[in-house]
Amino acid sequence: MMSLSFSCSASLYAQLPSEVQARSSNLDKVKNLITKSGIPSKITSPLESLQKGNWVKLICGASFEDVTDIRNLSLVYTLAGVDCIDCAAEASVVNAVHDGIEAARGIFPIRRPWVMISVNDNEDLHFRKAEFDPNDCPIDCSRPCENVCPADAISYFGKAGASKGGVLAERCYGCGRCLPVCPYDKIRAITYIRDVAATAELLKHNDIDALEIHTSGRQAESFRELWNGLGDSIDGLRLVAVSLPDIGELTVPAMNSMYATMRANLQCLNLWQLDGRPMSGDIGRGATREAIKFALHLASIKDKPKGFLQLAGGTNAHTVEGLKREKLFQTTTISGKPDEANDPSLALISGVAFGGYARKIVGRILSSLQSEHGFAHLEDYPDHLLKALIESLALVGTVKCYNER
Ligand code: SF4
Ligand code: SF4
Structure with a gap:
């Protein structure tokens, strides 16, 4: 694997082999693209993003454990400015995410996204x-x-x-x-169900910022068992998310029941992930409709528990235009009224998580990288990195509004 230095003088640079010069120039293009897109001035701390409604989470997949792809996805989406990277609750996967984040920060001094692991309280499609x-x-x-x-x-x-x-x-x-x-x-x-004791052990390692619990919302007892089993392992977290489907009239009572379970020892932020049509964002434009419908339903309800609301499940490049159509994008009110469950200055919808679609648009480049060079680090092939970054910026930019004044 080749490591490049970009601090060399022009004369030394001229002596480098043309292949190395091309790589160097493409890595410079990566840095220029990040700067020109306005990312450094547009990305905020993950907390501020939640508050403003421009939070973006990359979902690597609760069951996806290909550490080479996960590292490279984490690298490129960190450069694109995501706020959080959500991955399987496995130490090797968490390490791959951190490795990707550090590689990204070695290329450009961008702020670190939060690292989240996903677990389930019962049978769930994602597991x-x-x-x-x-x-x-x-x-x-x-x-x-x-x-x-x-x-x-x-x-x-x-x-x-x-x-x-x-x-x-x-x-x-x-x-x-x-x-x-x-x-x-x-x-x-x-x-399968992620083992609670193993999750608690993983959380104690101190390099995980957030936990997501996938639940059907229909089994309060399973949720309670998982929550109690986690014990004090959650004490150092910045965020606990609960991912749930729309179960109609039962949704808000289920949220209230889960919040009541968590409340006593919840010392950090909480978020509700509104899972529209699970694992379908790559299928097509219409896949995002259910998540938007779910958001519209919840945003209008008064007696829901505290917590940020974030879309997932079917989300793709068309999600933000759908949110805008429903006047839900980066707004603090619905039909002119503030959300009574939360601080009226907070965005009604905190952001969007992208999974299958985010992986698909970058995955095409990663698989061509792999077929040409085997299990490679993306930054060693800056032409591929540049292409991947262009794709990821286009998606993350829909929420972050890069290049918009
Ligand atoms: S189609 Fe889906 S479930 Fe089947 S092997 Fe591929 S990822 Fe797994
Ligand atoms: S589709 Fe064909 S190759 Fe695939 S599992 Fe079924 S029988 Fe086997």
Whole structure:
């Protein structure tokens, strides 16, 4: 792996091989792009972003554990100015996120995003893995499972006797799209619940800023068990998020019940992640509608508990235009009235989390990097980094309003 120094004089620079010069010049373009986009003046502390309504979270995926991609995604989205990076509750994954953040800060002195881990209180779509034995597959199958997988997690090596194949567990994030397309019903989904004691241990390591609890909102007892099991491991956190689906009339009572559980020992900020249509942002423009509908529903309700509101589930490049249409983007009032549950000076909707869509637009570049150079660090190939940064800025900029006066 090549490490470059950019402090060399012009004459020394001229003596460098042309390949190194090209890399150096592309890394300069990366820095210029960050400066010209107005990022340094537009990004604020994560707390201020929540308050102003321009908070952006990158969701690496509660079950996605490909540490090479996670490191590179964390690098590029840190440079693009996200406020938080949400990842699986595994030490190796958390390390990869930190590594990516530090690599980004080695390129440009940008502020550090918060690091969040995600856990579940019960069965949840985000916490499952697909699985099949390729040797059980008919040899003439056209393999629709491979084509439909958005994570490139499936490769068929059956019958020929290859040792690997089927679903690559660390890349599968449980979207479930492969399950219905298999004509022979060979694929199973294995669900799991993150171990509470292991999560508490991980949180004590002091390099995690936030925790997200995924819940259906329908099982108060499971939520209480998880919360109580975490004990004092949450004491050093800056933020606890609860990710829940819209369960209609039951949503606010469920939120109130969970808040009552947390309240006694919640010493930090809290946030409600409004999970519209889980893991679907990459599917198309319309995927974001449910998250916006959910936000509209909650924003108008008076008796909800305290906490920031943030969209997820189906979010993509069209989410902000949808929020603007509903007059929910970076506003403190709805229909001219402030939100009674929260400080009237705070944005009604604190921000947006991007998952599948954010990974898709940068993932294309990461997979071409991998096919050309293997498991590489993105910063060692600044032409790829530049392309990835352009994609990520376009997305993060929809919320952060880069380049807008
Ligand atoms: S389609 Fe979804 S569930 Fe199936 S292997 Fe790919 S990521 Fe996993
Ligand atoms: S579609 Fe089903 S049978 Fe065909 S390769 Fe995939 S898992 Fe095997």
